[in-house]
């Protein structure tokens with residue numbers, strides 16, 4: 208049975224970030240994820256997790272300067288030093304929060320650019336090595352280029368090929384159902400074919416990224432498929448609630 212994690216970057220926006228932990232617990236979640244914890248000291252996050260009995264499911268490595276347009280550093284040869292420093296930062300937060308996996312964003316680059324591809328391979332080897340020594344998995348996530356134009360990793364097949372090529376035991380696929388449907392469709396077959404590579408799943412309705420069950424896919428059927436495949440990892444609820452977060456949780460209560 209998948210375990211659901213509230214994505215505190217997108218959900219519970221009615222509250223300040225540090226108050227979203229309590230709100231998620233109150234709404235029935237036992238786990239949380241978010242994009243970045245770095246605006247807050249690791250101890251502050253750890254305290255919230257502890258106080259509310261929450262498991263940290265996932266967060267991302269620092270992505271560079273998000274406000275200036277960075278969307279990760281891993282495939283950017285000119286930012287290799289910054290990427291190395293970002294691993295140390297993420298691992299400090301990993302230690303404090305007890306998270307079991309971190310997502311590495313590739314950045315904006317072309318996969319046809321040999322230097323970018325080399326930088327990406329090097330970056331993944333490096334982060335998998337450092338994270339693996341602490342028992343953590345590293346995730347890569349194909350992201351659709353309507354939401355993130357120019358994103359390097361915009362193809363599930365390319366992600367699977369890279370994981371196979373690199374052969375790193377703790378490198379896994381972050382299967383975001385929303386991105387998969389926009390990029391390729393064929394969601395159930397994608398889950399079946401890639402099941403052995405999947406280290407984390409996220410869900411949102413397509414195309415508006417609202418609550419599951421409000422878009423073009425039968426999200427309940429997708430979740431049942433995950434269950435049938437024996438997936439017992441986290442499903443991050445990475446959607447923007449159409450209204451108050453709490454009012455839109457009927458889909459979750461219906462599934463659980």
Ligand SMILES: O=C(O)C(=O)[C@H](O)CO
Pocket residue numbers: 242267310348350383386409445
């Ligand atoms: O956008 C997503 O789907 C993600 O999961 C990334 O972590 C951030 O863009």
Ligand SMILES: [Mg+2]
Pocket residue numbers: 348383409445
């Ligand atoms: Mg995602």
